[in-house]
Amino acid sequence: MPPVLVELLQFLFSGLASGAIYALVALGFALIYNASHIINFAQGEFVMLGGMVTWVLLSQGIDLPLAILGAVAVTMVAGLALEKLAIERARDANVVTLIIITVGAGIFLRGLTSVTLGKDLHALPAFSGNAPIDIAGATLMPQSLWILGVTAAIVVALHVFFHYTVVGKAILAASHNPLAARLVGINVNVVLLLSFGLSALLGAVAGILIAPITATHFEVGIMLGLKGFAAAILGGLGSGPGAIVGGLLLGVIESLGAGYISSDYKDAIAFVVILGVLFLMPRGLFGKRGTERV
Amino acid sequence: MLDIEGLTSHYGRIQALDGVDLTVGEGELVALVGANGAGKTTLLRCVSGVQPVTGGRVLFEGKDITRASPHTRVALGIAQVPEGRQMFGPLSVEDNLRLGAVRRKGPKVADDLERMYERFPILKEKRRQPAGTLSGGQQQMLAICRALMSHPRLLLLDEPSMGLAPLLVREIFDTVARLKEQRTTLLLVEQNAHAALGIADRGYVLETGRMVLTDTGPRLLSNDRVKEAYLGL
Numbered sequence: 001m002p003p004v005l006v007e008l009l010q011f012l013f014s015g016l017a018s019g020a021i022y023a024l025v026a027l028g029f030a031l032i033y034n035a036s037h038i039i040n041f042a043q044g045e046f047v048m049l050g051g052m053v054t055w056v057l058l059s060q061g062i063d064l065p066l067a068i069l070g071a072v073a074v075t076m077v078a079g080l081a082l083e084k085l086a087i088e089r090a091r092d093a094n095v096v097t098l099i100i101i102t103v104g105a106g107i108f109l110r111g112l113t114s115v116t117l118g119k120d121l122h123a124l125p126a127f128s129g130n131a132p133i134d135i136a137g138a139t140l141m142p143q144s145l146w147i148l149g150v151t152a153a154i155v156v157a158l159h160v161f162f163h164y165t166v167v168g169k170a171i172l173a174a175s176h177n178p179l180a181a182r183l184v185g186i187n188v189n190v191v192l193l194l195s196f197g198l199s200a201l202l203g204a205v206a207g208i209l210i211a212p213i214t215a216t217h218f219e220v221g222i223m224l225g226l227k228g229f230a231a232a233i234l235g236g237l238g239s240g241p242g243a244i245v246g247g248l249l250l251g252v253i254e255s256l257g258a259g260y261i262s263s264d265y266k267d268a269i270a271f272v273v274i275l276g277v278l279f280l281m282p283r284g285l286f287g288k289r290g291t292e293r294v
Numbered sequence: 295m296l297d298i299e300g301l302t303s304h305y306g307r308i309q310a311l312d313g314v315d316l317t318v319g320e321g322e323l324v325a326l327v328g329a330n331g332a333g334k335t336t337l338l339r340c341v342s343g344v345q346p347v348t349g350g351r352v353l354f355e356g357k358d359i360t361r362a363s364p365h366t367r368v369a370l371g372i373a374q375v376p377e378g379r380q381m382f383g384p385l386s387v388e389d390n391l392r393l394g395a396v397r398r399k400g401p402k403v404a405d406d407l408e409r410m411y412e413r414f415p416i417l418k419e420k421r422r423q424p425a426g427t428l429s430g431g432q433q434q435m436l437a438i439c440r441a442l443m444s445h446p447r448l449l450l451l452d453e454p455s456m457g458l459a460p461l462l463v464r465e466i467f468d469t470v471a472r473l474k475e476q477r478t479t480l481l482l483v484e485q486n487a488h489a490a491l492g493i494a495d496r497g498y499v500l501e502t503g504r505m506v507l508t509d510t511g512p513r514l515l516s517n518d519r520v521k522e523a524y525l526g527l
Contacts, residue, residue, distance in 0.1 A: 166396060173382040173393050180380035182344050185368030185397035185444060 006137040011259040012252060013135075017144035017213075019251020020151035024206035025228025026235060026243035027158065028199035033238045034175035035195035038098045042082060042106035044225020045113075046203025049075040051216030052113055054208050055122040064127070072204045078109065079200025083193050091189075106221070114218040124211040147209045154205065155244060162240070171195060175238075223267065227254075230270040234277050236284030245285060295320045295479050296341065296448055300350035303333075303340050310336040312503040313350065318448065323470070323480045325494035325511065327487040327524055332500040334483040335377055338450045341481070342374045343367050354448070369397045373446035377453045377483075379437040383426030387417055390425045390436055394443030403443070410439040413469075431462035438469060449473065451482045455489070467493060487524040491515045499524070 001009075025043060032040040053074045057067035082105050087098055127146050132139040162168040174181035174191040182188055206224070207216065214220070227250065235246025250273060258266040277284055296318040303311040310333045318324045328334050339345035341352060343364040352360045359367055373394075382390050391410060395403045411418035414435045420428060425436060434454055441449060451470065455463040463486065471493050474480060484490035491497045494511035499520060507514065514520050 166392065169385060169389050169393060170396055172385060173389075176382050176384060177380055179344060180376065180382060181393075182364040183342055183368075183374045183376055183380070184394050184440065185365040186393070187363070187365045 009138040015252035015255030019248035022231040023244045023247025026231035028202040029232040030243045041103045044221030045109040047207035048221030050204030050207030051211035075204035076200045079196040083196035123215040126212040236287030239286035242286030297353040302349035323474045325490040325497040328500035333503045371447035373441040374450040379433045381425040388421040394440035
């Protein structure tokens with residue numbers, strides 16, 4: 001293959017891997033947004049907690065699979081606690097107030113982590129070694145395959161959950177019409193609690209998958225959260241498919257931008273994307289267009 | 295079966311209900327009529343638990359449910375067909391029906407689905423379509439069926455005929471009459487006072503948050519005040 005194409009392929013590989021992470025974070029935003037119209041600015045902290053708690057458990061001599069499970073569980077508890085202790089108690093406040101609560105929760109979780117676990121950078125070991133795989137001259141790290149595979153599995157699981165289970169449909173129903181949901185007997189507080197728990201799970205998984213590549217740190221959630229938010233905006237806030245496509249697209253754009261323009265601008269690209277979407281198509285790629293007769 | 299005592303409710307500082315009393319006996323069809331903004335919808339919302347009550351009590355089968363959550367009330371046997379139908383638009387017709395039975399357990403749900411489809415074959419035909427794409431009349435049928443899926447002992451109907459063509463209005467009232475024959479207890483809110491009082495055992499007239507008249511359906515129909523204010527006679 002000509003070197004130009006190999007280079008392109010290389011950029012695509014790394015773009016898709018980070019894009020899958022953004023997609024997971026964006027799905028977390030979409031879940032909570034749909035259930036409550038809250039934009040959860042603590043989503044990035046879920047990502048951070050996933051990586052940091054895995055590192056702590058590993059450093060205590062616990063095996064990687066168990067450490068991962070433990071970290072996901074701890075993050076989910078944090079997500080459920082955020083909903084139960086802060087959001088649910090202020091449920092009658094307006095959405096902006098609730099969003100500010102999530103900003104506060106994010107700062108709190110960052111602070112708590114830096115005080116208890118320190119401010120150092122920690123790398124997790126790659127799940128299955130660091131021997132690069134050669135594909136048509138471009139190299140692919142085994143961890144990237146883990147990222148893509150796990151993300152794909154989660155997307156399938158979410159699809160099944162929302163389309164084939166009563167609980168999943170109840171969440172969709174409550175997000176579409178909260179009044180009707182309450183009238184048929186759906187407990188909307190439980191729906192909100194579930195969506196925070198699920199979002200925390202998605203965030204934790206993203207944080208654990210990316211930690212072997214970028215290392216983890218108490219502030220790693222700020223940038224990953226913002227990138228996930230950019231992906232959610234690009235795909236159309238509240239849209240599941242939008243979050244996935246938006247995430248992958250943002251990852252690829254970022255990687256091509258870093259490769260062909262300058263890696264100094266890598267992080268700026270996400271924000272250029274947010275601005276571009278808001279100026280040109282505020283609904284994003286898959287934003288809601290209603291088909292409802294009244 | 296349903297006893298409302300001195301109920302008051304507010305939207306912010308605006309009072310919507312002012313000491314309302316109402317009873318619905320087992321197997322009865324009670325119509326609640328009144329002008330726009332009289333508080334009819336607010337009253338039903340209070341019974342379903344989706345509107346805060348600021349005073350008075352709501353009793354269901356003797357049990358005080360004034361502070362009970364909406365989903366507890368559905369489990370107790372209170373279902374509502376809300377004003378404007380309130381479909382889960384992007385979800386399929388069948389999903390809307392299944393969600394109506396979300397508080398029930400067991401395999402009986404599939405049997406109930408079949409019964410609903412028998413009653414309204416058009417819903418079976420369109421069961422895979424998003425509910426939001428149905429016509430207004432079909433959505434109203436679906437809204438009634440969704441509420442029936444919870445096996446309610448008390449069904450609250452809020453303006454079921456609103457915005458429908460005359461032929462469909464008849465079908466709705468036929469359906470309501472059939473539910474009454476099957477001994478479902480019904481509280482019907484209607485702007486179509488003539489039709490509602492015509493099939494009701496008893497009726498109530500609500501004016502700006504206060505209950506001003508109550509009598510049997512036929513007697514209210516011939517009441518001069520009702521005739522003048524609500525029947526346009």
